[in-house]
Amino acid sequence: MHRFAVWAPGAEQVDLVTSPGPDEVRQPMVRSEGGWWRDDGPWAEHGTDYGYCVDGGPLTPDPRSAWQPVGVHGPSRVFDPERFEWHDDGWRGAHGGVGALGAVIYELHVGTFTHEGTLDAAIPRLDDLAALGVDVVELMPVAAFEGRWGWGYDGVHPYAVHEPYGGPEALQRFIDAAHQRGLGVALDVVYNHLGPSGNYLARFGPYFTDDHHTPWGQALNLDGAGNLAVRRWMLDNALRWFRDFHVDALRLDAVHELKDDSPTHVLAQLADETLILSRALERPLDLIAESDLNDPRMVESSQADGMGMDAQWSDDLHHALHAALTGERQGYYADFGSLAVVRQCLTRVFRHDGGWSSFRGSDWGRPVDPDTHDGRRFLGYLQTHDQVGNRALGDRIGALLTPGQQAIGAALVMTSAFTPMVFMGEEWAASTPWQYFTDFSDPDLAAAVRNGRRQEFAEHGWNADEVPDPQDPATRETSVLRWDERRDGDHARMLAWYHDLIALRRKEKVLTNGCLREVLVDSDEDAEWLVVRRGDLRVVANLAEQPQAVPLDGEPIDVVLAWDPAATSLRDAAVDLGAHGVAVVRVARS
Template sequence: MNQALIDRRTLGITFSDNGACVRVWAPLAQSVALHLYKQDVTIPLTNDGNYWQAQVSQLQPGDTYKFVLNDALERPDPASLAQPEGVHGPSQAVDTQSFVWTDTGWSNLPLEDYLLYELHTGTFTPEGTFAGIETRLDYLIELGINAIEIMPVAQFPGTRNWGYDGVFPYAVQHSYGGIAGLQRLVDTCHRKGLAVVLDVVYNHMGPEGNYFTDYGPYFTTRYQTPWGNSLNFDDDYSDSVRHYFIENVLMWFRDLHIDALRIDAAHAIHDARETHLLREIKQYVDELMQQTGRQHYLIVESDQNETRFIQPLANQGYGMDAQWNDEFHHALRVTAGGERSGYYADYNGIQHLAKAYKDAYVYDGTYMPRRARIVGKSTAGHAGRQFVVFSQNHDQIGNRMLGERPSQLVSLEMQKLMAGAVISSPYLPMLFMGEEWGELNPFLYFVSHSDTNLIEAVRQGRKKEFAAFQGPFEAPDAQDEQTFERSKLNWTRLSREPHQTLFRYYQTLLALRKHSSLRHPDRESVAVVVDEARQTLTLFRQHSEAGQSAETVVCLMNFSKEAQAFTLPISEKAWKKLLDSADPQWLGPIASPSEIAGNGSVTSQPESILIYTNT
C-alpha cells in the first residue's frame, strides 16, 4: 500500500513550505512543461521514469496554468482542482489545506441511521449553487432527513449537466462554487448534524473536454461500456490509472471531509486483476480511517444483483458498505400501477415487492426474461443497512422522455402509500428532492455542450431512444436552457395545498422511522403476507433491545382502488395506530380506529397505508 496516497494528494499541484510541487503522469511523452499564464513562463518538468515533476517557486494558489506535451499540445491538468474558464480552459492551482474547518466535533452517523435525500445542485435551489443548498439545510433538518446525497460535481462542460459527463474528477464544478464552496457546504452540514454523500463516476469520462488520451493510456480497448472504451484498470500502464482514482477517493474523504461516496454504475468498472479496483479502494479507505479516526462509507450502484460488491474483504468481496437497490423501486412502481414495459416487464408487481422486502433482490439466482439468463445471488447474511431503497431517483425520473415524477403519474393517495412503503422498509430509505411536497416540475435530461456535433448527437440519440414512444410529444431538447429551467424545484408550492400537507406527512413518516422499530434495518425479523387478488401487503417489523420485550410494528398496505379488510395478528396487547395515510389530516377520506383489540380487524382505504404497534 502506498502511504503517500493516504497522507496527501500527489498529483497535480500541491503546496508546502517549499512552494508548489507539480506532478503529472504522461508515460509516453517525450517532454512535458508547465505553462504559467500569469507570468507567461514555461518551466520544463523532469521525468522520474513514470511521472513528470518539478518544484516551482513562482506558482501561487489562484494562478492558472496548463501542461505542454511534446512542445506542441497545451492541455489542462488531468488532476486539476479547478477549471474557472471551463473544461477547455486553463487549470487553476488550489491549496485545499487553506480552508479552516470547524467540524472537529463531528462524527459520521451509523450507516443504519442514514435517512438519505438525493439532490442536484443546479436544480435544487434557484441559485443552483452550494451556497444555495446551505440556505435550505434547516429546511432539510425540519423535514427529518440526516444525510444529503449530491449528484456528481466533477467539472463538466458548460453550466448545465446531470454531472455524469464530468471530465475532471478532481475539479469541483466552478459554477456551483468550486472546491471552496463544497468545503463550506460540508462544514456547515456537519455543524448542523447532516452527513454528506457525494456521487462519483469511475466507470467512464464525458466526451467534451476529455484530454486524458493526450497524457497516456487512461483507456483500454479490452472492454466497451455504454459510453465508449473502458477506463484502463487492468491493461498495460494500469497501475497509475488505478492510483489516480484511488487518490481521488481519498481526497474527497481526507481533504473535503465527505462522509460517503456513491459510486456510479460499479458494474461498468471492468477490472480482471486479482485485486479489483473497488476492493483496493476499500483497503485504502480502511487504512485512511485507521489513521484519521473518521468513519467513511462506500455505496455502489449496480444492476447485477451481485453480492460480491457488498461482501466483506475477509470473505473475498469488494467490501462496499451498501448498494442502491433498483429492484425494490421497480417492483414498487409496477405495484403502484406503473407501466410494465422496458425493464419493468421483468416485475410482476406485489409478489415481487414482497420478495424485495424479504430478500432485497427480486432476482437472486433466478431466470430474468429480459436478459434471458440466470441473474443475481442470494443476499442471505447481508444486513438491511446494505441496501438503499426509494420510490424515485434522478435516473428513474430523468430517463423518462418527459421526466415525469410520480406526482404526475399517480394519485396523492398512492404517493403517500409509496412513501410509506419505502420508509417502513428494512433498508435505508432515500428521497429525491421535491418528492416530499409532490413537486410537479419534471426532472429532465439536460446538457450545455459547446461542441455542435456533440449537441446534435445528443439530440439524435434522445430521439432514437424514445422513437417507440407513441404520443403527441417529442423528447425535450437536452441542450435547450429551458429544459434545465423546467427541471428546477418550485419552492413556492410548499405554501400551497396539497403540497404543504404532503410535506407534513413526510415529516411524520420520517419521525416515525426514527422513533419506532422501523429505525432498525433488521431483515431477519421481517415477515410479509401478500394477497395478490386484493392487492394488499402486510409487512411485519420487529426489534427488541436487550432486556426488553420486542416491539412489533405491522404495516398494512392496500394498493387497490377498493377498501380492503385486514385481520391483525393475535396480540395480548391492543394495537395502537402510529400512522394512517387516509386520515383527513393528510387529506384522506376517513381515519381508521386509533386502537384495535389484539385479535381485531381494520378496514384500509383505497391506496393507503396503516401502521400499528402493540407496545
C-alpha cells in the same frame, strides 16, 4: 503551496506553462521514475494558472486539476484545500457517528435544487432537510463538465468542482455548513467513463483501454499496461474527497462498468484504503455502490473475497414498488408488478437473484441470505434521479399516482429494513418534472445528444416532438424545484407524511435494525392489500380503489400513524382503510 507533477509515460518532452497568455512562462519538466514528469522550480502559490504541453502539443489541463475556473478546456488553477477554515472540529461522522448505513439519505442535484443552481444557494435549504429528519445529503456529481448546466455524469475533470456551482471552496463551505446542522454529505463520483467534451487524458497516457468496453466506449485501464498509475489516479481522487473536503460517503456510479481482472479488484482496494483512512480520521467513511449485478458480494468484506462496499443501491425494490403502484410493465418492469414480487424484494432484496431476467435475456444475480446480510447495506427508494430523469418527460411518481398511492410507497420504503433514500422534492410531491438537460457548445455533439434522445423514446412509442430538447435552457428551468409549493394543499400534506414517517423510524428501533429475517410480509393479490410485520408494528396498505378491511395476524391496539386518520379504524384482527390508504398500527404481543 503546490509542486507540479504529471504522469505521461510515453512522452518525449513535457513543458509546464504557468500564467498562460501573453506573459506565460514555459519550463521543461524533468522525467522521473514511473513515467512521471516533475518541475524542480519554486513551489506554486494558490491561484496560479497553469497547464501542460506534451511533445509540443497544445496547452492541456492537468489530469488531476482541482480547479477549472474558465471551463473544462481552459487552464488549470492551483487550489490549496488547507486555506479553508473549518468549523466542524467536533464532527464524528454522519448519522450520529454511525455512518450512512440505516441513515435517511437525500439525493439532490445542485443545479436544480435552487433557482441559482449553486452550492452556496443550497446552504440555506439545509435547515429544511434537517427539519425533515434527513441524516445524509447526497450530492449528484460535481466534477467539472462542459457548459453551465448538466446532470454531472459527463464530467471530465474528476478532481475539480464544477465552477458554475461555485468551485472547490464552495463545496467546502457547503459541507462545513451541513456538518454544523448535523447532516453528513455523500458525493456521487463517476470513474467508469469521462464525458465526450473536454476529455484530454489520452494526451498524457493509457488511462483507457480497448481490452474492455463499456456503453460509453473504452473502459478505464485498471488491469493493462500502466494500470498502477491509473488506479492511483482513481483511488487518490476518492480518498481526497474524504480527507480534504470532509466528505462522509461516496456514491460510486455504475461500478459494474469498472472492468478489472487484477488479483485485487480496484473496488476492494478502495475499500481497504478507505478503512485505513477512516481509522486515521476517527470517523466513519462509507462507500455506496450503484451496481446492476444484483450480487451481494458487492457488500461483502474484501477479506471474504467481496468488494467491500458498505452499501449498494437496490433498483429491484424501486421497480417492484413502481410497477405495483403504477401498473407499468414495459422494459425492465416486465418481471415486476405483483405483490408477491414486492414481498420478495422487501424480504430478500432482489427480484432477480439467480433466476431468469426477461429484460436482460439471461439468468441474473445471486440470492441475499437474510441470516447473514444486513438490510441496511441496500438502499431502498421510491424515486431516484435515474428513475425520474430517464423517463421521456421526466415525470415524477407524484404525476403518475394518487397522493395515497405515493404515501403507500413512501411508507413501505421508510419502514423497510433498507437504508432509505429520498430524491429531492419527493417529500412534498413536487409538481416540477426532472428532465434530462445538457449545455454542450459543440453543435454536432449537441445535435447528436438531442437526436439520440428523441430516437430512443420514439422506439418506445413516444412522439419524438414531445421529448424535451436537452439543449434548450427551458428544459433545465422546468426542472428547478419550486420550494414555495411545499406549503400548499396536498404538497404540505405529503411533506408532513414524510416528516412523520422519518420521525417514526427514529423512534421505533425495530424499524432500523436491518434484520431481513425478521421482516414478514402478508399480501393478497386479488384484494390488493399488503401487511409488513416489523416487531409489534404492522404497516398496512390498501392498494385498491375502494375501502376495505385488511386482516392482521394479531389484535390491533393502536393506530400509530395513518395517511387518512378519518378513514382508518381498528376492528378485531383487522384494520379498515380508505381507498389507497396506509397506516402503521401496533398489535398486542402474543
